[in-house]
Amino acid sequence: MSKGNKVYPVISVCPVCKxxxxxxxxxxxxxxxxxxxDFTLSKFNYLETDKLYFIEVFIKNRGNIKAxxxxxxxxxxxxxxxxxxxxxxxxxxxxxxxxxxxxSEQTKKAKNKDxxxxxxxxxxxxxxxxxxxxxxxxxxxxGE
Numbered sequence: 001m002s003k004g005n006k007v008y009p010v011i012s013v014c015p016v017c018k019x020x021x022x023x024x025x026x027x028x029x030x031x032x033x034x035x036x037x038d039f040t041l042s043k044f045n046y047l048e049t050d051k052l053y054f055i056e057v058f059i060k061n062r063g064n065i066k067a068x069x070x071x072x073x074x075x076x077x078x079x080x081x082x083x084x085x086x087x088x089x090x091x092x093x094x095x096x097x098x099x100x101x102x103x104s105e106q107t108k109k110a111k112n113k114d115x116x117x118x119x120x121x122x123x124x125x126x127x128x129x130x131x132x133x134x135x136x137x138x139x140x141x142x143g144e
Contacts (some may be wrong), residue, residue, distance in 0.1 A: 012045045020046065043090050051089065054082050115140070 014021055023039040061067035068079050084094035122128040
């Protein structure tokens with residue numbers, strides 16, 4: 001690029017009809033080679049700026065939800081909602097991933113404690129025998 005020329009980000013949507021744009025010309029700043037054709041943009045080029053920024057923060061924090069919450073000053077449900085939006089825009093279904101994939105360790109521990117309490121309550125009420133409870137716990141630990 002010669003001095004004085006401004007460089008603008010590639011736009012991905014036509015400002016007139018709002019349809020997706022394609023790249024028709026590529027140019028090397030070093031040798032001035034020009035290649036013309038019909039080139040596609042990546043899926044990421046079609047994301048809005050805020051979603052690209054979210055992906056950048058997500059990757060920088062290696063998917064650590066707590067760190068993302070802190071950096072963006074947003075709640076867990078908002079992080080999950082934004083992630084689902086990005087997944088959808090990229091053409092995938094967020095439903096293919098269980099909520100367990102995004103739960104914090106604290107949430108998982110709380111659910112496990114609730115499960116243990118419910119087993120104990122069932123024993124106390126006579127709904128479950130001790131040996132049955134032991135079998136349930138073993139099955140849960142083994143992932144069945």
